[in-house]
Amino acid sequence: MGEDELVLLDFWASPFCARVKIALAEKGVAFESRAEDLFNGKSELLLKSNPTYAKVPVLLHNGKSVNESSIIVSYVDETWASPALLPPCAYGKAQARFWADYIDKKVFEAGSSIWRSRGEELEVAKKEFLEIVRTLENELGDKAYFGGESFGYVDILLIGLVSWFDAYERFGSFKVEDESPKFAAWAKKCLLRESVANVIPEADKVYEFIAMMRKMNGIE
Amino acid sequence: MGEDELVLLDFWASPFCARVKIALAEKGVAFESRAEDLFNGKSELLLKSNPTYAKVPVLLHNGKSVNESSIIVSYVDETWASPALLPPCAYGKAQARFWADYIDKKVFEAGSSIWRSRGEELEVAKKEFLEIVRTLENELGDKAYFGGESFGYVDILLIGLVSWFDAYERFGSFKVEDESPKFAAWAKKCLLRESVANVIPEADKVYEFIAMMRKMNGIE
Numbered sequence: 229m230g231e232d233e234l235v236l237l238d239f240w241a242s243p244f245c246a247r248v249k250i251a252l253a254e255k256g257v258a259f260e261s262r263a264e265d266l267f268n269g270k271s272e273l274l275l276k277s278n279p280t281y282a283k284v285p286v287l288l289h290n291g292k293s294v295n296e297s298s299i300i301v302s303y304v305d306e307t308w309a310s311p312a313l314l315p316p317c318a319y320g321k322a323q324a325r326f327w328a329d330y331i332d333k334k335v336f337e338a339g340s341s342i343w344r345s346r347g348e349e350l351e352v353a354k355k356e357f358l359e360i361v362r363t364l365e366n367e368l369g370d371k372a373y374f375g376g377e378s379f380g381y382v383d384i385l386l387i388g389l390v391s392w393f394d395a396y397e398r399f400g401s402f403k404v405e406d407e408s409p410k411f412a413a414w415a416k417k418c419l420l421r422e423s424v425a426n427v428i429p430e431a432d433k434v435y436e437f438i439a440m441m442r443k444m445n446g447i448e
Numbered sequence: 449m450g451e452d453e454l455v456l457l458d459f460w461a462s463p464f465c466a467r468v469k470i471a472l473a474e475k476g477v478a479f480e481s482r483a484e485d486l487f488n489g490k491s492e493l494l495l496k497s498n499p500t501y502a503k504v505p506v507l508l509h510n511g512k513s514v515n516e517s518s519i520i521v522s523y524v525d526e527t528w529a530s531p532a533l534l535p536p537c538a539y540g541k542a543q544a545r546f547w548a549d550y551i552d553k554k555v556f557e558a559g560s561s562i563w564r565s566r567g568e569e570l571e572v573a574k575k576e577f578l579e580i581v582r583t584l585e586n587e588l589g590d591k592a593y594f595g596g597e598s599f600g601y602v603d604i605l606l607i608g609l610v611s612w613f614d615a616y617e618r619f620g621s622f623k624v625e626d627e628s629p630k631f632a633a634w635a636k637k638c639l640l641r642e643s644v645a646n647v648i649p650e651a652d653k654v655y656e657f658i659a660m661m662r663k664m665n666g667i668e
Contacts, residue, residue, distance in 0.1 A: 280546075280550060280583070289539075292539060294539070294542045294546075295546055296545075296546055296549060299542050299545045299546055299549065300542070302541075302542065302545065303538050303539070303541070303542040306538035306541060307538045318523050318526035318527045319509075319512060319514070319523070321522075321523070321526065322514045322519050322520070322522065322523040325516075325519045325522065326500075326514075326515055326516055326519055329516055329519065330500060363500070
């Protein structure tokens, strides 16, 4: 597949773009990242490639667009076979998709509620966020990764989002590690992985980025 | 696969349960439907099989549970090969999953806003609902089905939800057909299909069911 042209419409801080970059790194597939300026004007290419949402990430594979990060990671897994990210059997796939869907429904929104709020509202948001992390920790159990022995689909989707956890903790004055040590250990292990470490945005920069959004939203 | 034991934790009016029943009918797979009493107490089996949401449908395949209707339909497709519901290629799968996800995010919630509201709020809800239908009609274009020539994954997910459209139209005093005739023609064609006609709840009964929920919610 050496002839493939792969372009990612990208944004440095996006935890959803991070997912796609990790998946491509796991597969050893080279791509061109094109940075989108989400604040001052999206590119024509982005608007044309994702008319429904006009959001990054978009993966353009030989000019054909694939949208929505969890769907892109699935597409990457089906297009480049090795190493497999989703389990081989239908039941394993269904389990992975169930947790992917849970993560997509819950984690980012709950995290956003933390940095968007103050006072009592913040306390409620923290409680909800930590409850979600506890549910995920419970699903992880004593396994090395969500799918078992190897780093896979659910790990990629979740570790992308974890790149913002440090900022949530700082704005919310709490530590995930205090409540969910096994989850924190899983996250640390994943963050050390080359495919993740090379791609995940720096914690301090994410913190500054969210601080800027807080100012834009009149929270600070 | 004659030895398989298939049990569906089911609710007659659920558009999400309808999806699973249509998929199993398309595959010609027999199953046992176990009706859940969602109002007076869910079964222990449901609570145990879907601890995260405690919602129907749950498909129990030889005792192992699969949850979330769009994931169940995907599982059914991967477990019983013929006829294929998702396209064979990775790109076709990604496209189907994108629209499945759009439908899951938008349609049921927008429809619920119609029957839950009155007055000006109702007008806003109708407008939003019809905009979503228009987006779907646009995606359908001149194709026979969402995936092309044959009835497939996206059709199944959407036609399950269409079983409530008649009630939305009656409570909202509008007709999808007036705004989106191509969409309405697609729906009519799908509703005549044996796998759908045998499974979809009767429009009048759905209307009465939603009228009951409106009363419970103090809307009527």
